[in-house]
Amino acid sequence: MRRSVQLFAILVCAFCTGAFVPSALAGTKERPRLPAKILQANSVYVDCVCPRGLAVAQETALKRLQGWGRFQIAENHRQADLIFLFSGNPYLGDYLTRDGPDTRYVSVEFTIMTVIDANTGESLWTDSRRWGSWRVSSATKDLIDELREQMEDQITKWTLNDILMCSVTPVYAGFAHLMPEEALAKSGSGPGMVSGTPDRLMLTSPDAPGFCKRAEFVFSPEHRIVGFEVFASRADALDVNEVLQSADRFDFTSGKFAGGDQVYFIAQSKDKKTTIQFGVDHHRLLLSRVSYLY
Numbered sequence: 001m002r003r004s005v006q007l008f009a010i011l012v013c014a015f016c017t018g019a020f021v022p023s024a025l026a027g028t029k030e031r032p033r034l035p036a037k038i039l040q041a042n043s044v045y046v047d048c049v050c051p052r053g054l055a056v057a058q059e060t061a062l063k064r065l066q067g068w069g070r071f072q073i074a075e076n077h078r079q080a081d082l083i084f085l086f087s088g089n090p091y092l093g094d095y096l097t098r099d100g101p102d103t104r105y106v107s108v109e110f111t112i113m114t115v116i117d118a119n120t121g122e123s124l125w126t127d128s129r130r131w132g133s134w135r136v137s138s139a140t141k142d143l144i145d146e147l148r149e150q151m152e153d154q155i156t157k158w159t160l161n162d163i164l165m166c167s168v169t170p171v172y173a174g175f176a177h178l179m180p181e182e183a184l185a186k187s188g189s190g191p192g193m194v195s196g197t198p199d200r201l202m203l204t205s206p207d208a209p210g211f212c213k214r215a216e217f218v219f220s221p222e223h224r225i226v227g228f229e230v231f232a233s234r235a236d237a238l239d240v241n242e243v244l245q246s247a248d249r250f251d252f253t254s255g256k257f258a259g260g261d262q263v264y265f266i267a268q269s270k271d272k273k274t275t276i277q278f279g280v281d282h283h284r285l286l287l288s289r290v291s292y293l294y
Contacts, residue, residue, distance in 0.1 A: 031150060033154060034124075034125060034154055035124045035125070036233070036235070037081070037082070037117055038125060038147075038151065039151060039154060039155075039233065039234055039235040040235065041071065041081035041082045041234070042071065042072055042234070043072040043079065043081050043082070044065065044072070044073065044080050044081065044083070044084055045073075045075075045076060045079070045082070045118065046061050046062055046065065046073070046083075046084045046086075047077070047083055047084070047085050047086070048061075048085070048086040048087070049087040049088070049089070049102045049106065050088075051088075051108070052133065053133030053134070054086065054088055054106065054108050054111065054133070056136050056137050056140070057086040057111060057136050057137070057139075058086060060140040060141060061084060061086060061113075061140050061144060064140070064141055064144045064145075065144065068144070068148060069283075069284065070148070070151070077118050080118045081118055081119075082115055082118055083115070083117075083118050084113060084114075084116075085113070085114045085115075085116055086112065086113055086140065087102070087106070087112050087114070088107060088108055088110055088111070088112065089104050089106060090126075091114040091116070091123050093122070094121065095116050095121045096120070096121035097121060108132070108133035108136070109130060109132060109133075110128045110130050111128060111129045111136050111140060111143065112127075112128040113127060113128070113143040113144070113147070114126040125150075127143055127146060128143075129143060154235055155235055155237050156235060156236055157237045157238075158211050158237065158238050158287075159242065160238065160242045160243055160246060162209065162210060162211050163274075163276060163290055164274065165209040165211075166208065166209050166211055166212035166230070166290070167273060167274050169208050169209055171192045171203075171207050171208050172192075172203065172212070172215070172228055172292070174192075175192075175194075175203065175217065175225050175228075176225060176226075176294045177224050177225060177226070178224065178225050179223065180198035180201055180225075181198065183225060184198075184201070192204065192205035192208070193205070196216075198223075200216065201216070201217045202215070202216050202217070203215055203216075203217065203228065211230060211290075212230050212290075212292075214230070215228040215229060216228060216229055216230075216231070218291065218293070226293055226294055227273075227292050227293035228291075228292055229289055229290060229291040230289060230290050231288070232286075232288055232289055232290070234286070236287055237286075238276070238278075238287040240265070243267045243276060249269060249270060250267040250268060250270065250276075251268050251270065252265070252266065252268075253266045253268070254266065262279065262280075263279070263280040264278065264280070264288075265277070265280065266278070272293070273292065273293045274290065274291070274293075277289050277290070277291075
């Protein structure tokens, strides 16, 4: 009886150690912001340097990512934007350059997750759990959940009013119907900076509303500026339900882009001046771009 109590106490202490020292970031006041490459990525390849008890990490990670639905799962790293590498040893930065597999000895004491840029091999994010081989599955789930929380914390959730405010901002109205050369000449004399080529001009302005501080001009067939558009990143979000609740202000269309299976959903204002476009990914509608005409 006494032996059983002692064994139970050891197990409880082991659990508590893992539970209360969960990550390499423990004790820090603020986590560093994630790189844009992570926030904007669409696909991921899951790899694992996983002897013995670590082997469960790869299967667990795949199931967790499928349930999340944020990324497309690639079959190899050449088809992916990111690599999620699970290991028992720290990443050396050599995923794309090493000759053969990592041959270092692995003590299944840590579960380490490293997010790698699939194009450069650069480490973009890493953290670990010192939970031992018997809790690798839980450690893997926790690491993915931590990354997910950080990503969702950095998503800018725009309101419909935020989007529509861009249509009436004076800084863009000042470039209405100008030729590209005129717009470039005007740059710097007001609150906006125009850059690019005559075929593709960008305006950056600190005085514009948050969503449209940077936008690309839209030209007419006569090559005069007739509007502008903002291309949203995966770090920009607009709840489509808010748009649907204002259905009396919009006309809605949907379909597939020519030559592919990508589906779109469009809300166009009744006056045809503002067009909000969503893409469809894993049955979710994601803000992709907004066009404004004068």
